[in-house]
Amino acid sequence: MKKIKVNEKWCLACHLCEYYCAFANSGKGDMVKALQNRKIFPRITVEENDKISLAVPCRHCDDAPCVKACISSALSVDSDGLVQINKDKCVSCFTCVLVCPYGALSPGEDGVMQKCELCQTNGQQEPACVAGCPNRAIEYKEAAE
């Protein structure tokens, strides 16, 4: 399946991926209205200090520990390998946060857990973070595993 490849050396720490992610999942048509003067809840995290920066999205692990650990079976993996969350079933116990080695799940604005679904479930063509990255620091590519 296609996943997001992280090219750390190209990352400018501009955080645009986080904004595009939050916008794509906001259900709103206007980016300014969706994000201006609001705390955003992106599903991708940019880590940075004065020397390093890199974007960390969900890796859609083959053997996804979050899916196995989920106490409410809100997390599942489809036949293509896409790890998804059914927010309706989630009770925000944070067990997925306990087991994810990438720190890729976090509560959304509503307090319910959310995660990157590669923009396959929100009506986008390809991940909005990738489309919005000005420097190809993240790419949407066929993965080996």
Next chain:
Amino acid sequence: MSKYVIIGNSAAAVGCVEGIRSVDKTGKITLITNEPHHTYSRPLISYLLLGKTDRERMKYRPDDFYEKNNCDILFGKTAVAVSAAAKKILLDDDNTVQFEKLLVATGSVPFVPPMEGLDSVNKKCSFMSLSDAEKLQSFINKDSEVLIIGAGLIGLKCAEGILNSVKKITVVDLADRILASILDKEGAAKVQKHLEEKGVSFILGDSAAKFTENSALLKSGKEVPFDALVLAVGVRPNISLIKDADGDIRKGIVTDDHCKTSLDNIYAAGDCSESFDITSAESKVLALLPNAYSQGFVAGKNMAGEETLYISAMPMNAIGFFGLHMITAGSYVGEVIDASDNETYKKFFVKDGCLKGYIIIGDVSRAGIYTSLIKEQVPLDTIDFELIKRKPQLMAFAKTERDLRVNKAFL
């Protein structure tokens, strides 16, 4: 005859079905459960009372799970004896079930120490099952005073579930602190204060000496009146089937790294069994849902003939009460490193140059990065520990290592 038989229908059992089906798509599976319900998430019973989930949403797998996985399920039947030699299970209705491979996934049973006068209490229950939750619901109303014996995970989750539906909750525990199995003293005090602010009363270092129908007399001489009593003192692994069949048991059913018991063709997984805890190098009962599922999954693969090891277990917990979240993992051994700040209580436990455990109360975001340090026993001198101590982040790994981690799927 079923090729595979599973006693139990909860997390470990479901893990086993999915483990078997990842190897063998057709071999018939039979599940036996003494509960009357479709498989449900046991930890969600408190969220059910809280109104955060419902009977439909708390199902652990969809309605067509058994059918899709070619499983027969016997509801409301108790397995009373197992014979490894005859490959046979005896049920409480005197029927027998034959197996080629068996998984015992019988979970825990509530532990109720003998207490004088308990029989005279009419409105009492444990808090272990959907039926318990329904029973408790029928006992309480907005004027009820509820006494919970046990300030562990189950007792306190119960308190959270019903606090807003009753008048008063008192929690009594023999230990001098709450959540003694997962928190240190300081952390426990913090969480206790939070629960008290929400309205839960605690009497710690005390225990019930005697009950009458609506009142408990404590050892200290205090008297606590109640309308309903919840017994959440503790749980014990449900080992009786294997014990009676002369299989090896300690606290829980002893299993090897393939999740097999000492009896031929019989496996065990979940709360009834022990797992090898890599952080203490001891075999332990890890009564946690993620452990039950994974152990069941590995057992299932082995039962279906694909050799698989279960070798990276450890205690770990994510739990929250009224918006205060905490995540804990591993063993609290070795050097203690306090990385708390104003908002968040955070302790690390380091031994032999590796992280062995941690406690975080408050901002638990991305804590799984810490869990992975324990699980993989990453030598802390190979990462920027000062950086990661403050906040979990992949940047703390050396450049090539973090690239390997994030881009594993592309190698």
